[in-house]
Each structure stands twice: as structure tokens, then as C-alpha cells.
Amino acid sequence: MPSKKRPPGDNIHKLGQKRHQSALLRYALALAILVGTVLLFVTNSTSYLRLLLLLAGFTSSYYLYCSGRHLTKRAGDAQRGAKAEKEVAALLRPLQRQGWQIEYNLPIKRWGDADLVLHSPKGNWYVIDVKSHGGTKVYENGHLRKRYGKDTYDFEEGDLIGKVKGQAQEVKSLKSARWVTAMLCFTKGDVDIFCNEITGVYIVNTINLLSILLQLEQYKI
Numbered sequence: 371m372p373s374k375k376r377p378p379g380d381n382i383h384k385l386g387q388k389r390h391q392s393a394l395l396r397y398a399l400a401l402a403i404l405v406g407t408v409l410l411f412v413t414n415s416t417s418y419l420r421l422l423l424l425l426a427g428f429t430s431s432y433y434l435y436c437s438g439r440h441l442t443k444r445a446g447d448a449q450r451g452a453k454a455e456k457e458v459a460a461l462l463r464p465l466q467r468q469g470w471q472i473e474y475n476l477p478i479k480r481w482g483d484a485d486l487v488l489h490s491p492k493g494n495w496y497v498i499d500v501k502s503h504g505g506t507k508v509y510e511n512g513h514l515r516k517r518y519g520k521d522t523y524d525f526e527e528g529d530l531i532g533k534v535k536g537q538a539q540e541v542k543s544l545k546s547a548r549w550v551t552a553m554l555c556f557t558k559g560d561v562d563i564f565c566n567e568i569t570g571v572y573i574v575n576t577i578n579l580l581s582i583l584l585q586l587e588q589y590k591i
Contacts, residue, residue: 389441396438404431454502454557455485461576462486465583478540481533487541488583494590495550496583497541499534504558507575509568516559530554531571551586555579 407427410420455474462472469491476484488496503525505516514531515522527533531554538552553572563573566582574582 393438393441396434396441400431400434400438403427403434407431455500457557457576458486458498458500458555458579461579462488464580465490476541476544478537478544481537481540484537484541487545489545490587490590492587492590494587495541495545495547496553496586497534497538497550498553498555498579499530499537500555500557501530502557506560506562507556507573508562509564509573514554514568514573517562531568534571535569553579553583 404427407423410423410427459472459474462470465488466472471489473487473489474485476487478484484497485500486496486498488498490496503516505518505523508515508517508522510522513524513529515524517523534552534554538550541547542550551572552570553574556573556575559575561573561575561578566573566578572582572586
């Protein structure tokens with residue numbers, strides 16, 4: 371397996387650019403419709419038609435503006451995700467010098483792509499899903515959650531553990547591996563989970579990622 375088929379964060383960076391371009395297009399259309407509506411309102415003499423045009427124009431313009439704002443937020447999320455993937459990739463460079471092979475943004479059928487797929491010199495496989503959420507990650511009532519102060523919140527993306535488990539199964543099939551260890555790596559915040567493990571998935575941050583990988587490798591055949 372080549373060590374780098376794609377640069378880290380490449381897919382999500384391109385996705386962020388597409389979202390940003392789509393947002394700009396929606397802002398431009400919203401402005402054009404707003405200006406056109408005002409001009410038609412001024413030049414049209416029929417009161418009923420003027421009000422109808424005004425309502426339709428303002429509604430369309432507002433909808434496009436809100437859609438643009440949503441895409442702008444999603445573009446920012448994507449850029450933060452790309453930055454997080456690059457940060458984790460930099461942390462893993464010492465492993466590459468030790469003979470580990472690392473593949474970035476591996477396309478898989480059901481789950482989009484796997485952020486990082488590692489193949490150790492011992493022949494063991496790992497898949498790492500990188501996240502940039504803040505807060506302290508905790509396991510509460512059967513769910514992975516993030517804690518801020520005394521309050522805990524669900525992740526908007528849903529079941530992160532189930533997703534990375536699915537990625538591990540796909541990578542296992544693609545690479546004909548005996549087993550693929552699934553990991554979630556958060557570039558922000560702490561992790562307050564016993565042994566950093568939930569139902570076979572390791573929950574880590576950038577501080578303990580390398581040490582936990584090396585510990586796991588030490589006990590694997």
C-alpha cells in the first residue's frame with residue numbers, strides 16, 4: 371500500500387471549497403432577486419401585482435441568503451476538519467519513519483472515506499476517524515458525548531462510534547485484513563473515558579494518540 375495516495379485533509383478541503391463557492395453563488399442570487407424585486411415594485415403600477423412580486427421576491431431572496439449562510443458554516447466545518455486531519459498526519463510521521471504505512475482519505479462504499487488507514491510493520495491495521503470537536507469526551511448512558519462544564523451534549527453527526535466501526539469493517543474487506551482496530555481521534559478537548567475504549571473503539575486525542583497506538587501494537591501479534 372502506498373504511504374500517501376492523497377495528501378491528508380485533501381478531500382474535505384475540496385469539499386469546503388465547493389461549499390464556499392456554492393454559498394457565494396446563493397448570496398449573489400439573493401442580492402440579484404432582491405434588487406430585481408425592488409425595481410419591479412417601483413415600476414409596476416398594479417397594486418395587487420406589486421405586493422405579490424414583493425412577497426415572492428423577498429421570500430426567495432431570504433431563502434437563498436439562509437441557504438448561503440448554512441453553506442458558509444458547513445464550509446468552515448470542512449476547513450476545520452481538513453486542518454485537524456493534517457495535524458494528526460503530522461503527529462504520525464515518526465511512525466512512518468519506523469516503517470508504518472499510512473493512507474489518507476481512503477474511499478469506502480458506505481462511509482464516504484476513511485481519514486487515515488495505518489498498516490504497521492507487524493501487519494496490523496488501524497483506521498482513524500479524525501474529529502475537531504471541543505469539550506471533554508465522555509461515555510454517558512450508552513452514548514459518546516461531549517461535556518462542557520456540568521452539561522453534556524450529543525454529537526450532531528450522530529453515532530460516531532458506529533460510523534468508525536463501519537469504516538473498520540469496510541477497510542478489513544478492502545485490505546483482506548484479519549482485523550482492523552477502530553479509533554476516534556479528537557484534536558480538541560480532553561477524553562475522560564476509562565482505558566480510552568468503548569466497545570472495541572479507542573477514543574483518543576492528539577496528546578495520547580501515539581502512545582496508545584504503540585501500546586496496542588506492543589500487545590498485538
